[in-house]
Structures are given as structure tokens and as C-alpha cells.
Amino acid sequence: MDDRRDSLLLDDQLCFALYAASRAVTGLYRPLLDELGLTYPQYLVLLVLWENGDCPVKDLGAALHLDYGTLSPLLKRLEATGLIRRERRPEDERSVRIALTEQGLALREKARDVPPVIGEAMGLPPEEFDALRAALRKLTSSVTAYLG
């Protein structure tokens, strides 16, 4: 009855803790990514490309849980800065393949400096880091299962 999960008090809400933490961490990335000429979602797109190689827009959306309405303009901006190319695939003209350029590939080396700084600022020991990440994944999968 007095379960904090059912309260309307701001500080009882997990959702607010999540929202605040997410924005704080994005703000932590901002100055580092500014030096690379990237925004945070653009950085996430490049993480996927660096890890998995070139792929269609659809796969980026699946990896990042983002739709075309978000990705299409974002990818246009990444193309404008010369980090990626967008090429219609001959086998299937509906599909657009996102390919890293030389510049986009080279940026990976500069990006290697980012995670250590972030880890430092978060100030979490490895066990807490892993536990928090696991809890967040569980939450995301519960919620998406509920919505799906």
C-alpha cells in the first residue's frame, strides 16, 4: 500500500532516477565527443559500424532501438561530415548500405581515449558497473516485452 513504487513522489520514482542519470551521462560525453565532432547518438552509430562493419540502416536501427525517423537525418549529417557514405544496394534497391569512410574508420583511434575518461568519472567499481548494466538490461527487456 505504501510501496514506493506506487507513489507520486518524484524521488520515489525509478523513472526519474533513470532519466536524470541518462542525461547526466550524455552530458559527460558531450565535451569529449565535441572534440571528435560527434553527438552522442552519432557516436553510438559509429560504435556499431566500428564493431560490426558496414551494414544497412535497418541493422543500425535494430542495434540501437532507433527508427528511421531518427536515423535518416542523423546519417545524412554523418555523411555531410564525411564519416560515412550512403549507397543504395544493387541487389535490393530499397536498402541503403551505410559504409565507413577512411575518416570514419580513422576516428576510431581517437575514440579509444573516451571510455577510460567516462569510467573514471562514473566512479563505479567493476562489480557495481556490471551489476548496474545487468539490471538496466533486464529492465529494458521487461519493458520492451511488455510493450511488444
Next chain:
Amino acid sequence: MDDRRDSLLLDDQLCFALYAASRAVTGLYRPLLDELGLTYPQYLVLLVLWENGDCPVKDLGAALHLDYGTLSPLLKRLEATGLIRRERRPEDERSVRIALTEQGLALREKARDVPPVIGEAMGLPPEEFDALRAALRKLTSSVTAYLG
């Protein structure tokens, strides 16, 4: 050296787990808040007002970690829907007091149905709920301390 915190792999990143969880939870609120005619940030503003009563814009910003650039237009929209009033305070003409209207106050009763549904969908037992919230707060405070 092979600390996952220093990797460039998407799934190793706490930041992505956080980003994905935050958007998933916001998406969980969306259909419920649609029925109240609210967006998620607007709901957070009302939580503060319901809890603490009328207050200047500055206090809302402090409670939610949001700046005027975000709040000013948001509050204008809340005023347009009739849930709040914005009144310059005579004592200090710089300050704008945000006051709940009758409608805004009445909406609280409808909002009481929201948290139980959210808690259900999250599927976390109380201990995990509390632990996750505590971890997120710690993270937020580490990060903001580092940035401040």
C-alpha cells in the same frame, strides 16, 4: 587492460544500457500519459508541483535538472492546456511563479493509476527496484560532481 569499461563495444557500454533503458521506460509511460494529455517531461513537472506546491521556474529546474531553455516552452504548453498558470511575482519581477490550476490539481487523481501499471511492466521485485534506483542516484551524483 581488457576491462569492459574501456572497450568500444556497444554491449559493454553502461552508457548504452542507460540510454536504451531510459527510452524504453519513457515509451512505457507514453500511452498512459497520452490519456492524461501529458508528455513525460510535463508529467515530471506536475509531480514536483503536486508534491511541493506552487514554485518559481528556478525550483522546477533544480528539482528536474532542467534549464530554462527546456522549461520555458514546456511551461507555456502546460499553460495553454490549462493545467498551470504563470504569474510574475510582485516582490521580484524577475521571478515567474508556476501555479497549478483547478484542472492541474484535479489531474493528480487520474495520475494515481499510472505508477502501478509502470511497476507491473518493469517486473522488478522491491529489492531490485530500490537497488537500481540507489545505483542510478549514485551514478548521477558522481557524474554531476565530476562535471561541476
Next chain:
DNA sequence: CCAGCTTTAGTTGTGCACGATGTAATCGTG
């Protein structure tokens, strides 16, 4: 008193997020 500082808020511009809608290419099925 008043020059200069701080506080409070608003405005503008950029870039996400996401729902709704549009379109062209491909696929499936009779």
C-alpha cells in the same frame, strides 16, 4: 546614487526521438 555585477527568465538554433504519412522496390499468392 549609480556603475557594474548577479539572478531570473526568455529566445534562437541545432539535433535528437517518435508518431504519422508517403513512396518506391520487392515479395507472395492465386
Next chain:
DNA sequence: CACGATTACATCGTGCACAACTAAAGCTGG
């Protein structure tokens, strides 16, 4: 093979977030 359904992506409109800039009100020291 025709043709309706599906797929992959783009576009548009709304509403955050946040940086940079403006402006008005209040305070403060000389």
C-alpha cells in the same frame, strides 16, 4: 504474370534538451 501486401527508407510535425545570447530586475560597493 498480375496485384495486393510487405519491406526499407524518407519526410513532416511536435516536443524535448542544451548551448549561446539577450534582457530586465535587483543588489552592492565606492
